[in-house]
Amino acid sequence: MIIIDSIQFIDLKTQHNRLQHRIDEALKRVLAHGNYILGPEVEELEQALAAFSGAKHVVSCASGTDALLIALMALGVKAGDAVFVPSFTFVATAEVVVLLGATPVFVDINEGNYLISMASLRAAIDVAKKLGLIPRVVIPVDLFGQPVDYDEVRRIAREYDLYIIADAAQSFGGARAGRRVGTMAPITATSFFPAKPLGCYGDGGALFTDDTDTADVFRSLRAHGQGKDKYDNVRIGVNGRLDTLQAAILIEKLSIFEEEIEARQRVARRYNEALGDVVATPKVASGAFSAWAQYTVRTEQRDRLAERLKEHKVPTAIYYPKPLHCQTAYLHYPTSPGGLPTSAKLAAEVLSLPMHPYLDADTQDCIITWVRDAVT
Ligand SMILES: Cc1ncc(COP(=O)(O)O)c(C=O)c1O
Numbered sequence: 001m002i003i004i005d006s007i008q009f010i011d012l013k014t015q016h017n018r019l020q021h022r023i024d025e026a027l028k029r030v031l032a033h034g035n036y037i038l039g040p041e042v043e044e045l046e047q048a049l050a051a052f053s054g055a056k057h058v059v060s061c062a063s064g065t066d067a068l069l070i071a072l073m074a075l076g077v078k079a080g081d082a083v084f085v086p087s088f089t090f091v092a093t094a095e096v097v098v099l100l101g102a103t104p105v106f107v108d109i110n111e112g113n114y115l116i117s118m119a120s121l122r123a124a125i126d127v128a129k130k131l132g133l134i135p136r137v138v139i140p141v142d143l144f145g146q147p148v149d150y151d152e153v154r155r156i157a158r159e160y161d162l163y164i165i166a167d168a169a170q171s172f173g174g175a176r177a178g179r180r181v182g183t184m185a186p187i188t189a190t191s192f193f194p195a196k197p198l199g200c201y202g203d204g205g206a207l208f209t210d211d212t213d214t215a216d217v218f219r220s221l222r223a224h225g226q227g228k229d230k231y232d233n234v235r236i237g238v239n240g241r242l243d244t245l246q247a248a249i250l251i252e253k254l255s256i257f258e259e260e261i262e263a264r265q266r267v268a269r270r271y272n273e274a275l276g277d278v279v280a281t282p283k284v285a286s287g288a289f290s291a292w293a294q295y296t297v298r299t300e301q302r303d304r305l306a307e308r309l310k311e312h313k314v315p316t317a318i319y320y321p322k323p324l325h326c327q328t329a330y331l332h333y334p335t336s337p338g339g340l341p342t343s344a345k346l347a348a349e350v351l352s353l354p355m356h357p358y359l360d361a362d363t364q365d366c367i368i369t370w371v372r373d374a375v376t
Pocket residue numbers: 063064065066089090092093141167169170190191192193203204205
């Protein structure tokens with residue numbers, strides 16, 4: 001019989017043990033120079049992220065939420081504007097829209113890959129126009145790590161004169177048609193929340209763009225709308241800088257990230273092969289490469305599956321139990337016509353299984369056996 005350690009949903013401890021010495025040294029260096037705000041590690045990280053992704057400019061910031069907020073502020077989004085967001089996402093995607101006084105218009109997703117539905121997006125644009133709103137921005141979400149087909153989004157965006165902001169909070173490290181996340185949309189926002197594929201030890205985020213002027217505006221916005229210097233304020237901004245300590249940690253984590261993303265592919269492949277006949281496994285488009293922030297299956301027996309796995313001390317999570325258009329704070333915002341049936345259906349069927357680069361084959365085999373036992 002194989003004895004397995006307690007199963008982690010996301011194993012940050014093993015990763016930390018691997019990097020501990022290097023992270024300790026990196027933190028010591030920051031403590032020694034004492035530049036806690038925008039210290040040299042921040043720019044070093046931004047350059048390393050640009051090199052990794054292929055984006056011309058990377059501007060780090062305090063969280064994925066701030067990244068989205070700063071992106072919308074840079075585009076001048078305001079009251080009367082419609083911003084199209086999937087309903088099946090983390091609340092931050094819509095929250096930032098409301099904070100700027102604009103109107104989120106909720107869009108449905110595809111059942112197989114959990115990504116924004118283009119048909120639902122088109123219908124939502126018609127709804128917004130009928131309401132007298134100005135369609136301004138679409139924020140596709142690379143949910144669970146798979147990048148959206150941005151070529152398809154771009155076609156619709158051109159037709160309706162929309163800006164695109166990629167919500168890549170869950171997909172940094174992913175790619176599509178040979179392009180890495182950070183380069184597929186004119187603006188990409190990501191998160192370094194600890195549980196994300198590339199996570200820091202607190203809150204953090206970053207913006208990616210090839211446009212130099214836009215990057216300059218991001219830098220200004222993250223520092224209170226700063227102009228030439230600290231006390232020259234040329235626009236309304238936020239306090240949204242990434243801490244130097246977090247940047248120092250991320251530099252170390254980025255050095256093993258490529259290898260970790262590969263390991264996630266192995267874990268996903270094993271789940272796909274072993275579970276495809278008993279639950280609906282996530283579909284990744286040909287040419288797309290998921291960062292596998294989550295490995296999320298679907299089954300009508302979701303609650304029973306979660307319960308059985310809990311009995312075996314296997315942690316699971318439901319992302320997301322309630323689509324945003326059904327949440328109290330968002331009930332009164334418009335949706336694409338028809339009530340977003342896929343978002344509602346999936347909220348009742350999805351279950352995310354343990355997924356991280358350090359999930360060994362023996363432990364995964366146990367999880368697979370217990371999943372199969374629970375649903376067959
Ligand atoms: C899809 C999505 N968008 C935005 C965010 C916000 O990121 P953060 O928690 O870093 O603010 C998250 C993560 O938490 C997310 O999953």
